[in-house]
Each structure stands twice: as C-alpha cells, then as structure tokens.
Amino acid sequence: MDFRRLLPLASIALLSLAWQGCKREGVQVYQAPKDLPPSNPAVAEAPQPSRAPASGRPAESQSPPWVTPDGWMAVPSTGGMRLASYAIQGSDGRTASVSVVPLGPEASGELDNVNRWRRELQLAPITEAEAVALRQPVKIGSLDARMFELVSDQNILDGKFKSRTLVSMLAVEQATIFFKLMGEDALVAENKPKFLAWLKSVQVGSNERSDSPPQAAAAGGPSMAGPVAPPPSTDLPKWTPPATWKAVAGNGMRLASFVVPGEGGANGDLSVVALGAQAGGVVANVTRWRRQLELPPVDENELSSSLKSLPIAQGEKALLVELEGTAGHSGSNLLAAIVQRSDRTWFYKLTGPKALVTAERDNFQKFVQSVNYP
Amino acid sequence: MSTPVSPPPLVVPPAAGPIPVAGSAESRPLWKLILSPLSSLRLTVILLTFSVLVVFFGTLAQTDDGLYLAQNRYFRSWFSTWSPITEGWRWIVIPLPGGYLLGTLLLVNLVAAHATRFKFTWKKSGILLSHLGVVLLLVGQLFTDMLARESRMTFSEGEWRNYSEDFAASELAILSDAPGDQMTEVVAIPEGLLRAGEVVRHDRLPFTVRVSQWMPNSEPIFRAPRATNGPPQASSPVSKHFDFLSVAETHKMDEKNIPTVVIELTDNGGKSLGSWALSVWSGEPAMAKSARTSWYRRFSRGDTSGDDSQARMMAGQLHAFLTEPQTVTVNNRAYTLTLRPHRYYQPFTLQLLKTTHEVYRGTDIPKNFQSRVLIDHPARGERREVNIYMNNPLRYGGLTYFQYQMGRDEFFSTPVAHSVLQVVQNPSWLTPYIGCALVAGGLLVQFGIHLVLFVRRRVAP
Numbered sequence: 001m002d003f004r005r006l007l008p009l010a011s012i013a014l015l016s017l018a019w020q021g022c023k024r025e026g027v028q029v030y031q032a033p034k035d036l037p038p039s040n041p042a043v044a045e046a047p048q049p050s051r052a053p054a055s056g057r058p059a060e061s062q063s064p065p066w067v068t069p070d071g072w073m074a075v076p077s078t079g080g081m082r083l084a085s086y087a088i089q090g091s092d093g094r095t096a097s098v099s100v101v102p103l104g105p106e107a108s109g110e111l112d113n114v115n116r117w118r119r120e121l122q123l124a125p126i127t128e129a130e131a132v133a134l135r136q137p138v139k140i141g142s143l144d145a146r147m148f149e150l151v152s153d154q155n156i157l158d159g160k161f162k163s164r165t166l167v168s169m170l171a172v173e174q175a176t177i178f179f180k181l182m183g184e185d186a187l188v189a190e191n192k193p194k195f196l197a198w199l200k201s202v203q204v205g206s207n208e209r210s211d212s213p214p215q216a217a218a219a220g221g222p223s224m225a226g227p228v229a230p231p232p233s234t235d236l237p238k239w240t241p242p243a244t245w246k247a248v249a250g251n252g253m254r255l256a257s258f259v260v261p262g263e264g265g266a267n268g269d270l271s272v273v274a275l276g277a278q279a280g281g282v283v284a285n286v287t288r289w290r291r292q293l294e295l296p297p298v299d300e301n302e303l304s305s306s307l308k309s310l311p312i313a314q315g316e317k318a319l320l321v322e323l324e325g326t327a328g329h330s331g332s333n334l335l336a337a338i339v340q341r342s343d344r345t346w347f348y349k350l351t352g353p354k355a356l357v358t359a360e361r362d363n364f365q366k367f368v369q370s371v372n373y374p
Numbered sequence: 375m376s377t378p379v380s381p382p383p384l385v386v387p388p389a390a391g392p393i394p395v396a397g398s399a400e401s402r403p404l405w406k407l408i409l410s411p412l413s414s415l416r417l418t419v420i421l422l423t424f425s426v427l428v429v430f431f432g433t434l435a436q437t438d439d440g441l442y443l444a445q446n447r448y449f450r451s452w453f454s455t456w457s458p459i460t461e462g463w464r465w466i467v468i469p470l471p472g473g474y475l476l477g478t479l480l481l482v483n484l485v486a487a488h489a490t491r492f493k494f495t496w497k498k499s500g501i502l503l504s505h506l507g508v509v510l511l512l513v514g515q516l517f518t519d520m521l522a523r524e525s526r527m528t529f530s531e532g533e534w535r536n537y538s539e540d541f542a543a544s545e546l547a548i549l550s551d552a553p554g555d556q557m558t559e560v561v562a563i564p565e566g567l568l569r570a571g572e573v574v575r576h577d578r579l580p581f582t583v584r585v586s587q588w589m590p591n592s593e594p595i596f597r598a599p600r601a602t603n604g605p606p607q608a609s610s611p612v613s614k615h616f617d618f619l620s621v622a623e624t625h626k627m628d629e630k631n632i633p634t635v636v637i638e639l640t641d642n643g644g645k646s647l648g649s650w651a652l653s654v655w656s657g658e659p660a661m662a663k664s665a666r667t668s669w670y671r672r673f674s675r676g677d678t679s680g681d682d683s684q685a686r687m688m689a690g691q692l693h694a695f696l697t698e699p700q701t702v703t704v705n706n707r708a709y710t711l712t713l714r715p716h717r718y719y720q721p722f723t724l725q726l727l728k729t730t731h732e733v734y735r736g737t738d739i740p741k742n743f744q745s746r747v748l749i750d751h752p753a754r755g756e757r758r759e760v761n762i763y764m765n766n767p768l769r770y771g772g773l774t775y776f777q778y779q780m781g782r783d784e785f786f787s788t789p790v791a792h793s794v795l796q797v798v799q800n801p802s803w804l805t806p807y808i809g810c811a812l813v814a815g816g817l818l819v820q821f822g823i824h825l826v827l828f829v830r831r832r833v834a835p
Contacts, residue, residue, distance in 0.1 A: 025564040027576050031557045032719050033536055073614065087597075089614070304675075 067201035069194035072098060088183065088191055094161060096183025096191060098198075112291070113178075114148055117165050120182075121152040140170045140179070141202045149192075157184055164188035166195055170202075240370040242363040245270065260352060260360055268352025268360065270367075274344045282307070282338055285347070286321055289334055293325040310337065312369050320365070324354065333357035337368040346371075406490055413486035421480050424471050431456040431470060440625030442542070449473030450519060481512045497827075500820025507812030514805025522800035525718055526778060528660045529726045530792040534750075536723040538773075538797040539715035544633050544654055547717075548579060549710040564716065568635050580704045581639045581647060589620040592634035594655045594665060596692060608636055608649035610711075615695040618653050632661060635713055639702060647702055650711055656696050657714035660792075666693035667785050689785060718797075720771060722751035727759065729791040731780050740764075743777050745793040762795060774798045 072086040086098040114134065115125040126134075131148075138147040147168040157163050162185035170177045179202075181188055181195045241247065245258040260268035287297050298306070308320040318337040325332040333354045339346040348368050350357060402410075411417075432448030438459045439447060448454050451472030457464050471479075484505055494502065525538035546563040561578050565588075574583040594616045597606070606613040618634040634653035640646050655661050666689050673685035700711045730744040744763035749756060749770060762768045768775040779794035 025566055027564070027567070027574065028560075028562045029576070029578050030560055030562075030719075031552045032560050032717075034558050087614075 065203040066198055069191075069198050071191075072194070072198075088187060090184060090187040090190075094184035094187045096181060096187045098181045098195070099178070101178045101180070110146075113167075113169070114150075116291075117148065117150055117167060121150055121163055121165060122154060122156055123150065123152065138168055138196060139200045140168060141200065143170070145170060145199075147199075151185060161185060166192060168199055237374055238372040239367060241367055245363070245367075260350060260356065260363075262353060262356035262359075266353045266356060268350055268356045270348065270350045270364075273347045273349070282319060282340075285338070286323075286336075289321070289323060289336065289349075293323055293332065293334060295323060295326065310365055310368065312339065313372060316341070318348075318368050322357075322361075335361060335364055337364070339368070339371075341373065346373075409486040409490050412482055413490045414483075415487075417479070417483050418487075421476055421483060425476050425480075428454075428470055428473060428476060431468070432473075438625075440627055443625045477512050477516065481509065484509060484512075497823055498820075500816045500818070500823060502816070503819055504813045504816030507809045507814075507816055510805055510812060511809035514802050514809055517802035517805065518800055521802060522798065523718070525797045525799075527724065527775070527795045527797055528792060529724075530783065530790050531726050531729060534723045534725045537717045537719045538795075539658070539717055541715075542631070543716040544657075544713055545716045546583070546635060546637070546652065547657075547712050547714055549712065550707055562716070565633065565635075568637075579709075580707075581641050581702070584638045584640065585635060586638055586649065587620075587634075587636040589618065589634040591621050591623045591631040592618045592653060592655070593621050593632075594653065594696060595619050608651040610648065610650035610652075610700050611698045612653075612656060612696065612700060613651045615692075616651075618651055618655070632658075633713065637711075641704065647704065650700050650702075652700060652711055652713035654713050654715065656698075656700075657712040659697075662693055662697050663783055663785070665696060666690065667783060669693075670785050686785065718799075720773070721753055722749060722756075722771060724749060724775075724795075726793055729780055729793050730763075731791070743780050743793075745777055745780075745795065747775075772799060772801075774800070774803070 068086070072088055084098075084100040088096040088098065090096070111128045111131050114131045118125060134148050134150075135146045136149060138145050145168050147166060150165045152163045155162055163182065164185040165180065165182040166188060167178060167180040167182075170179070179195075179199060181191060241258060245260055248257045248259055255274055256272040258270040260270055262268055283303055286303055290297060306321070308322075310318040310320050312318050316339065318339045321334070321336045321338070323334040323336075325334070332351055333356075335350045335357050337346075337348040339348075348364070350360060350364050352360075428448055432444055435448060435456060436444040448456075448470070449472070452475045454470045454472050456468045456470055458466055488502075488505065492498070492502070525540050527535050527538040529535045544565045546565075546568055548561040548563070549558045552559040559578070561576055563574050563576075563583065567574055568585050569588050570585055572585045574585075595618070597615055597617060604617070607617055618636075620634075623631050632654045634651060634655070636649065636651050638646060638649045655665060669692050670685050670689035673688050702709050702711065725748040726745055727748055728746040730742060730746075731740070732742040733739055734741050742763060744761055746759060746761055747768070748759050749768075751757070751771075760768050762775055762777050764777055767777070774797070776796040776798065777793070778796040780791070781794075782789040782791050
C-alpha cells in the first residue's frame with residue numbers, strides 16, 4: 001500500500017474540515033413556515049392576559065369603571081393591594097404613577113393618612129387643623145370628595161427632582177378606595193387636570209359614600225362596588241360568645257361588637273367586620289393594624305411566618321394575628337382572626353390591655369371556631 | 375583457520391566520499407526522512423500519556439467549568455492550561471496540549487508508522503485492521519466534532535413544531551411576510567455578529583443594524599411604576615416594562631445563559647428608527663413561560679387565601695408585556711425583531727400528543743419518560759404516531775430524537791405538560807461503531823493468526 005498517494009488527500013480533507021469548523025458564520029436569509037399557533041386546548045383556552053389591563057382584572061371582560069386618560073399606561077400591580085396601576089412617562093427619565101388601592105373602612109382616618117403621605121415625601125407630620133386646611137374639593141364620579149396635594153421640600157427622586165402626591169379617597173360601605181397620583185413634581189402637576197377628569201369619570205354605584213354626605217349616585221354602568229365588595233348580607237352567622245362577653249350594638253361597619261371585661265375595669269373591645277372577598281388582602285390589613293399600634297411595617301415573608309392557622313368549622317381555616325403594642329400605645333395588644341371565604345372576608349379583632357388579651361386568647365379562638373357561616 | 379576479515383570501517387574518511395550504506399539516511403527519500411521522527415513509538419507513548427493527563431485535568435475542570443466549557447477548553451482546542459480552583463493555588467498553571475493537537479498527532483503518528491515501518495504481510499493483517507479502526511475512530515470523532523449538530527425541540531402537549539432550537543447559539547431574526555400568507559422571510563444574524571459596536575447591513579434589509587450592547591446572560595427586571603426607575607434601555611415596547619440586567623455567564627449543566635442585545639436601527643439616510651432591547655427571555659417561548667411560572671410562584675407565595683387568580687393575572691400580564699411583538703415598519707413593510715435560539719427547520723412537523731412521566735413508587739427516581747409524537751410529513755404523505763422514550767430514540771429524516779427532559783407548566787390551573795427532545799444530526803454517527811468493530815475484529819484476527827502459527831509449530835515434528 002502506497003501511503004504517499006493517500007497523505008495529500010488526507011491532508012486536504014482535514015484542512016477543509018478545519019476550515020469548515022473555524023469559518024465565521026454569516027447572515028442567513030431563508031423562508032420558513034409561519035410559527036404554528038398552539039393547538040393545545042389547555043393553552044388555547046387558558047385565560048389570556050389583557051394587553052390593556054386597566055381594571056387590573058383581565059379575567060373580567062368589562063371595561064374599567066372610569067375613562068383612562070391619554071398617556072397613562074396601564075401596568076399590572078406588583079403587590080396584592082392595587083386594583084389598578086398606571087405609569088406616566090415624562091422626559092429626562094421623569095416618571096409618575098397612578099394607583100387605585102382599596103383598604104378596609106378603618107383606613108379612612110384622614111390625619112393618619114395625610115401624615116403617612118407626608119412621611120413618604122420626607123415631610124414633618126402636621127396637626128388635624130393643618131390637615132383640614134389642606135383639603136381640596138373634588139368630584140369622584142358624581143360625589144363630592146376631598147383631595148390632598150403634597151410636595152416634598154427636597155429633591156428626593158434620584159437627588160434631582162422633587163416629588164408630588166395627589167390623593168383622594170372614596171369611602172364605600174365596605175372599604176376605602178384611594179386614588180393616588182405620585183411622582184416627579186412637574187410631571188404630576190402637568191397631569192393634575194387629567195387626574196381630576198379621571199376622578200370625575202369614575203362610575204359610582206349606590207353603595208358609595210364620599211367623605212361628604214352621600215349625594216345622588218350615578219346610575220348604570222359598572223360600579224366600583226361590584227369588584228370591591230359585594231353588598232353585605234343581612235344574615236348574620238350564628239356564633240356562641242363566652243358568657244362573660246357583653247354584646248353591644250354594632251356601629252358603622254361593625255356587624256357586631258362585644259365588650260370583653262378585664263381586671264380593674266380595663267375592658268377590651270371585640271369587633272366583627274365582614275368585607276368583600278378582595279378586602280385589600282391580609283398583608284394590607286395587618287400592616288394597617290401594625291401602624292395603628294405604631295409598629296414598623298413587615299414584608300410578606302415576615303408576615304407569613306408570624307401568622308398562625310386555626311381550624312374552624314366546615315374544614316376552613318382562620319388566620320390568627322397577634323400584635324403587641326408599643327409602650328407609647330398604652331401597652332395595647334391586638335388579637336385578630338381573618339377568615340377568607342369565597343364571598344367575603346371576615347375580621348374578628350380584639351383589642352385591649354396585654355393581660356386581658358392574653359387571658360382571653362382561648363375564649364377568642366373558641367368564639368371564632370363557633371361561628372357558623374350562613 | 376580462517377583468514378581474519380577486518381570489519382567494515384565505522385568511520386569513513388571524508389576524502390573517501392559518500393558510500394551508500396543500506397538503511398542510511400541518504401538512501402531514503404525525503405518523505406520518509408520527514409515522517410521517520412513522526413512515526414516513533416516513543417512519540418506514541420508520550421501522546422497517549424498526555425491524552426491521559428488531558429482527560430484527567432479536563433474531567434477535574436468540569437466541576438468548575440461545566441461540561442460544555444470544559445469540552446471546548448480541553449478537548450476542542452489545540453492548547454490549554456489547567457489551574458487549581460482553590461484560592462491561593464491559582465498561580466499554578468499547567469500547560470497542556472489540546473484534544474485537537476493530540477488527536478492530530480496520534481493520527482499522523484499512526485499513519486507515519488505505517489508509511490515508514492510497517493510492511494503488509496498476512497501475518498500482521500490483524501494489526502493493520504485494528505489500526506484502521508483506530509484511524510476511523512480518530513477521523514470519525516473529528517467529523518463528528520465538525521459536522522454534528524445538537525439541538526432541542528420543546529413543546530407542550532398538543533403543540534406542533536417544525537423546527538428545533540440550538541442549545542447555546544442565538545440569532546437576531548428579522549421577520550417579514552413573504553409573498554403568500556404561509557411563509558415568513560427570515561434574515562437571521564448570528565450572535566457572533568452581535569457584539570457591541572458591530573454594524574450589520576444586508577441587501578434584504580432596508581435599514582442598518584447597529585449593536586449597542588450585547589449581554590451573554592441577562593435577567594428581566596420589571597420596571598415597577600415607581601419614580602426611581604432609570605431611563606428605559608431602548609425605545610421598544612418591551613423596554614417600557616422591563617430592563618434587562620447583564621448577569622454573570624453560567625457554565626452549570628442545569629442552567630442556561632439567556633442573552634439580550636440592544637440595537638439601534640438606522641435607515642439608509644442614517645436617520646435613527648429607534649432602539650430595541652431584544653432578549654431570548656422574550657424570543658424563546660419556553661423561557662417566557664418559565665418567567666411567567668416564576669412570577670406566578672412569587673406572587674402567590676404570600677397569598678394565604680387559596681385564591682391565586684390575582685397572582686395568575688399579574689404573572690399573565692407580565693408575560694404579555696415580555697412577549698409583546700417588537701416591530702418596525704419601513705417603506706410600508708413591517709419587520710418583527712426577535713432574539714431567539716438559532717433555529718433548524720425541518721420539512722416535517724412533530725406534534726406532541728401525550729407525555730408519560732413515571733417514577734418508581736415512593737421515590738423521585740424516573741422509571742419512564744415517554745413522549746407520544748405524531749409525525750406529519752406532507753411531502754412523503756406520511757402521518758404516523760411513534761413513542762420516544764429513554765433508550766428508544768426516533769431516527770427520522772437524518773435526525774435522531776432522544777427523550778431529554780419533561781416538565782409541567784404550573785401557571786395553568788390544570789398544569790400543562792411539556793417535553794423536550796434532544797435532536798441530534800450526526801452524519802458520522804456510524805464511524806465509532808465501525809471503528810470499534812474493526813479494532814475488535816483486527817485483534818481477533820491477530821490473535822487467531824498467532825494461535826494458528828503456535829499450534830502448527832507444536833504439531834510440527
């Protein structure tokens with residue numbers, strides 16, 4: 001066998017292979033069949049997210065109960081609290097955002113809210129009289145409401161821009177809805193007319209009341225009340241309170257109230273409130289209670305680790321929250337149970353001195369377990 | 375008595391001139407002179423020793439570099455170096471020959487040995503056959519390395535695919551409607567041309583692509599509607615909602631690099647048409663789905679209500695933002711821009727009918743992964759169902775489909791199962807089998823010949 005003849009051939013083959021492997025790829029042009037759509041029934045029938053989820057609920061086909069201004073871009077919320085969010089893009093990286101957040105009715109305290117928004121803008125707290133002076137009359141739908149406009153003193157946005165907040169509240173029977181525009185000072189000021197027009201476009205049903213006495217409600221159209229909270233049922237659940245508790249008339253949002261007697265005349269207060277199924281979520285409510293006890297906020301992870309589960313009737317579960325107030329808050333403790341059912345969320349809340357709340361813990365749990373929902 | 379015979383002179387006086395001596399250098403042709411050192415058995419032993427070392431260090435390096443990087447660094451290279459990964463010992467640098475160099479030298483060594491030293495006799499035919507097998511193994515591996523292509527096909531139950539996707543390489547695909555309504559014209563720019571500062575022009579494109587940034591691995595960061603967001607990366611729709619953050623490349627086997635490119639398009643007059651942030655997060659459906667599942671898990675984690683519809687809704691919206699088509703219209707023709715894994719189209723389609731995922735009872739150890747697939751090849755009028763499962767690949771159309779992975783998309787309340795097939799195209803896939811058969815056959819022949827000769831000698835008086 002003469003390898004002399006084979007060697008050049010082998011060399012050429014190897015070199016061409018090496019060249020093939022090392023050569024730089026170029027741009028390719030070709031025609032290809034169009035991508036085939038998914039034919040999987042599960043995929044095809046899955047809820048397709050809306051491109052313009054203005055209401056934050058793409059599963060609902062109805063349009064949001066307001067007219068979204070031009071230039072506001074609907075975005076999904078990143079937390080569980082927001083009903084809807086919009087982003088506003090300005091030049092030079094300036095941005096602003098709009099949010100619609102429902103909270104429980106107990107969140108409607110004006111001074112607390114104003115001072116919370118002031119803290120966000122690094123402003124000092126003000127007194128009730130000063131807060132009253134800041135009120136601006138606005139219309140939410142056909143209802144008279146108040147708006148607050150706050151501007152930071154410092155350039156707190158990226159160290160370059162001041163921040164401005166416009167916020168108005170609508171108290172419905174089962175919740176308080178906050179409409180808030182915040183962001184770069186000038187951009188928010190530019191968008192103020194749009195914000196006011198947007199508030200005015202909100203279609204309100206008959207269940208809402210503004211901070212002012214109720215006016216004639218607009219009729220027809222999707223109602224804010226629908227998605228937020230269904231009308232409360234008149235059927236009260238059956239329950240068995242401990243013999244020592246004294247039932248008193250419920251007021252406002254309370255379906256029931258009990259006076260829980262303690263030692264030395266220091267009584268505790270137990271309230272039963274039922275809100276819509278979307279009552280702002282567990283995090284929002286616990287955060288609000290913590291704020292009332294002057295406790296720092298916690299994030300979802302910390303919160304979920306501090307929640308306890310209590311089995312109740314019909315195989316359901318209640319979430320137990322126990323908060324110890326600060327010394328500055330007269331040592332008040334809070335023990336609450338949240339029962340999330342398909343139609344409503346039930347809140348049982350006992351507040352009182354630490355010793356009382358601790359002593360009544362078993363009674364409280366038995367009471368919550370005794371509730372037989374209609 | 376015999377007359378003493380003087381031995382031939384060992385040293386020839388210069389004056390005597392060259393005397394041809396049998397076997398001396400002068401008597402051999404030039405090609406033999408060159409090949410002689412290359413045919414040395416010592417070289418064979420040295421090369422085999424280095425091969426053992428390269429396999430050893432290459433295997434060690436896999437713990438840090440992962441399989442693919444280690445393969446490229448130690449086996450698909452001409453030279454390489456190895457250093458310990460332990461802090462304080464990294465100054466040690468051991469130079470090593472690469473796999474290409476060793477393979478080439480072993481091949482040359484073997485061929486040169488045959489060319490210079492071996493002579494064909496029937497007694498040595500077994501050795502020749504074995505060596506031919508070794509040559510086939512070496513050359514076959516080189517062919518495999520150069521010509522083989524591995525890709526994957528990912529689809530959910532019920533979905534069709536007429537293409538597979540490269541494991542690592544991505545491409546910027548610029549799609550426009552081709553005449554008729556069934557086809558798309560694709561201008562595919564390979565990722566090798568997508569480095570920052572590169573400018574790509576093509577006859578089929580009415581614009582110039584300027585690459586501003588290339589991120590070999592990236593993460594999508596949602597631009598929450600807060601005032602602290604920086605300016606968007608680009609003017610494209612996805613950039614209103616996402617920033618893509620460059621992150622360290624991964625070499626782990628169970629992780630994947632997800633590249634992103636930021637480009638600017640300019641028309642023929644040099645006027646900017648806008649900028650686009652294009653990511654495989656958006657361009658590869660499986661990655662967008664995995665992001666959606668990850669968001670859904672995150673959003674539903676703190677939810678204790680048991681109602682995860684809001685988490686699904688939010689994750690679904692982010693998915694919609696991420697996969698929003700990125701388009702540009704020039705001269706009344708719309709072009710869709712997407713960064714996606716490099717695609718290999720086939721003239722037939724596969725539909726995933728059903729997945730079966732069985733584990734041994736009480737364990738997570740897989741017992742059976744099986745994909746039932748419908749092959750539809752209109753040109754051949756072929757339409758049939760096959761099962762692909764472990765150790766039972768589908769060989770079809772010059773490709774081999776192996777069952778690779780299986781999973782479920784938890785985003786849907788009724789989780790949707792998906793399957794990943796590894797698609798291998800290897801024209802020289804038979805060479806290792808033939809090579810091994812030749813080596814085994816050669817050894818058998820050689821031992822057989824020796825046995826026969828030995829027995830004959832014993833039998834002979």
